[in-house]
Amino acid sequence: MTRGWLPSILFLLCGTGLAVALLLGGDVGTAAVLLLLFMLLAAVNSPLVFPRSIDAAEARRRSAADGRPIVFWRPGCAYCLRLRMRLGRRARRAHWVDIWRDPEGAAAVRAVNDGDETVPTVVVAGRPHVNPDPAWVREQLSRSA
Structure with a gap:
C-alpha cells in the first residue's frame, strides 16, 4: 500500500x-x-485522483458483463495521469486495476508487454492496447454506454 x-x-x-x-x-x-x-x-x-481500483479478476468479470474497458495503471505514472485527466468524468466508467496492488493485474500487463509493466494498458473486448490515445479510450467508453 x-x-x-x-x-x-x-x-x-x-x-x-x-x-x-x-x-x-x-x-x-x-x-x-x-x-x-x-x-x-x-x-x-x-x-x-484515480477511480477506486479493483482486482484484475473482478475487472474482467465486470468488463465481460458491461463491455467497459479495463485500465491497468500504477500511481506516479505520468501517462496514466494524462489518461485519467483527459477522460475527465468518464474515467469512472472504466474498470481501473492498480498493478502495484494486484499481482494478477501486474502479471496480465507483463504478459502483453514482453515482460514489462508498461502502463496504462487498456483492455477492450479482450484486446490489450498499450498507452492508447485518450480520445480513443473516450470513444470506447461511449460505445459501452
Missing part, C-alpha cells in the same frame, strides 16, 4: 524541505508558493 503513495510522499518531503530552506533564508512568499505547488503535485500523483 505504501508503494502507491511513494510519489506523493516524495513530493511532500521535497516541497517541505525546499520551503524550510527558503523560510530560513527569509523568502516567505516563494516558500509558500513552492510548498503549495509541491502539495498540488502530491495530490495529483496520489491514488486518490
